[in-house]
């Protein structure tokens with residue numbers, strides 16, 4: 001019997017099983033006809049067709065990637081990396097479907113960049129993509145910092161870290177400001193235990209857990225040089241640059257649209273001015289500062305519209321959705337020489353600008 005006699009084309013949806021949950025990566029069922037073959041290269045003819053379209057449709061991965069491209073401004077390199085990872089997993093899945101076994105690729109990552117550059121947002125998207133592609137069983141994201149992992153007393157750290165790891169299994173463990181876990185100058189710091197457990201799990205359970213470490217680039221680099229074996233376990237180091245002024249405006253538009261507001265034309269210019277000044281001040285946090293500024297704008301808009309209604313003016317839909325330049329200009333950011341931590345201050349109801 002020649003190989004072509006007992007080998008047919010694999011069925012639809014290679015590597016996929018029914019239901020909405022794809023099988024965990026690395027455990028995808030190999031087509032029955034190939035399961036006893038120990039040398040698929042020899043037994044499966046090279047022109048065996050695989051149902052790539054079926055897998056693409058099934059995982060609706062194109063849709064997920066398109067949404068990612070549309071719903072996130074800029075981040076060209078970051079998006080490029082996600083597309084690359086998606087291709088890798090997709091092709092790996094097809095290979096597995098015809099019995100070409102290989103180790104699941106390691107997908108631990110580090111996301112470096114300043115606050116508000118989209119690290120947490122992208123990590124959540126990443127978890128979804130990895131789930132869609134069958135790499136992660138659950139695709140949830142568990143976000144932690146040092147305090148969630150490291151205990152304050154002897155004996156507390158290991159159980160604490162293990163509980164977090166357990167919760168994250170099948171999904172993404174996102175460790176914000178990961179370098180705080182480990183204090184190299186303090187030998188008795190319990191963080192060391194956490195690091196050791198992490199290193200172990202990142203190796204042993206790498207097919208069932210993706211660890212993403214996030215934080216400032218310089219501190220992360222120092223962390224990697226302080227902890228041997230950590231950087232080599234991380235497959236993707238991804239940088240999140242600060243946004244340019246036009247990108248911050250695009251983020252603002254996206255957020256406003258989502259909340260069903262819009263800028264009046266001169267409010268648009270006013271907000272550009274606002275961002276330029278705010279970006280030059282301390283603690284500017286990219287997308288987060290845009291979001292916070294818009295929250296305060298909504299508050300000032302509401303106060304203005306409320307007051308005009310109280311004076312007997314009839315309101316239209318336009319009133320309810322339009323942010324005017326005066327709403328923007330009431331920000332304290334425009335008071336020359338004045339700075340205070342605008343980020344956390346709530347606008348007061350007496351109309352005091354923030």
Ligand SMILES: Nc1ncnc2c1ncn2[C@@H]1O[C@H](COP(=O)(O)OP(=O)(O)O)[C@@H](O)[C@H]1O
Nearest residue numbers: 072073115116117118119120121251287288291
């Ligand atoms: N590229 C982007 N497009 C749209 N919104 C963004 C983008 N980057 C950040 N944001 C928004 O800015 C805010 C802060 O982002 P986040 O992911 O929390 O940043 P980080 O984790 O890097 O501090 C969120 O509301 C997020 O939706």
Ligand SMILES: [Mg+2]
Nearest residue numbers: 119120121176
């Ligand atoms: Mg974050």
